[in-house]
Amino acid sequence: MHVLILGGTTEARALAGLLHGSAGLRVTSSLAGRVASPRLPAGEVRIGGFGGVDGLVDWIRAHAVDAVIDATHPFAEHISFNAAAAAATAHVPLLALRRPGWVPEDGDDWRSVASLDEAAHALDGLGDRVFLTTGRLGLASFAACPQWFLVRSVDAPDTPMPARTEILLDRGPFTLDDEREILARHGVDVLVTKDSGGAATAPKLTAAREAGIPVVVVRRPPVPDGVPVAATPEEAAAWALGSSGSQSRSW
Template sequence: MPRRVLILGGTSDGRALAELLHPASRRCGATGCAISVVSSLAGRVRSPRLPPGEVRIGGFGGVAGLVAYLRDEAVTHVVDATHPFAAGMTANAAAACARADVPLTILRRPGWTERPGDRWHRVASLAEAAGLLPRLGARVFLTTGRQDLAAFADLDLWFLVRSVDPPDPPVPRRMRSLLARGPFTVEGETALLREQAIDVLVTKDSGGADTAAKLEAARAVGVPVVMVDRPPLPPGVPVVATPEEAAARL
């Protein structure tokens, strides 16, 4: 039977999986294969990097909307390759796939690991990160995304906020916005920390190589890091760490 795979993407891992599964680049065995792939992006980034093949942009309308899409499009497999902090979408995917009886695989790259010389402070939420900051520094490099600034809006600190698109209000009173997209280099991140006199870094435990350079730079310069832990995954759903593992599972 032909397989119709829905990739909930918007990440580099989602793009990599789409490339592995795309019919133009997929090698089939002697028995043949028939796989069609559609990648779904949330549409929060103005100019996203599009994966190969069919792409849809926008939400589904909650669990009921996703169930209807799975049935209308005859989707046979779903891979959740969304951002590790897209907890709402992951929960909806788990509920919708269970209701529609469609197998779900979660693709999550490993989180970052603290190394010798690091000065990490792990927290469970952005609110906890904001409460900790005044004890750690006065000039903050904030890399948690443009939609997560409300927790820091009332702090009397200076923030360098890096995001792909301009930040959404409410934002900190004293802030410089830096629009940039990774991957970043250790040399560039080290220079940025020094030029801006950064004395504390705040980030989410996204994992991956594209934005890991800031952690190496913080280690080299001696800047403490406030690391926001990932939300828990739905129980009972298979989890793989790489696009190759996800493709093999499919």
């Protein structure tokens, strides 16, 4: 059985590690190629896009893929909807692996918004020194903002950005002490983040809570209708291993 993992996340790498070497199971992880030096998972790896829904359908058929697991970032909405359409067209089962989202705790001052554009508007009156942790691809939404921004990303941005911007190139996981130090050293008074969930980047929320700093949280897009969801790599691995022994495609 051939399982295609649409990856790039910590959970996708863990899933590939769990499945790689299983008897009768071939695992291929596909990475979008947006990070210059990605952390490669176990098993076979391909890098680059498929060319939309039709390209993904062709790849699934050409490589005899039996099941697809969408373990992309919770905000990779376009890829997830392409995966759902391609799996339906190719008549292969699809599972979404999504780490649970973050939940505010006592003492948090969160402002929930639906998009990066809404996040930019929400900054009015919240603070003057913004720690922006939404990645490098959405900076154009903040290009007209007058605030000072500390932008953290894995690779250097190459899109329009605010006039007053400092770039911090770094890759998680981040410790609570790391985040406390960043907030204090840069005088941050507002944090902007996406609800990506997981533990690797969650300490910034604790640091903001301790410092009494408001947080603008961009809500994650929904999983495509009808696609089952696993919360952990272990659940996704059990689904894949179970499907390898089943002739039914009822899910």
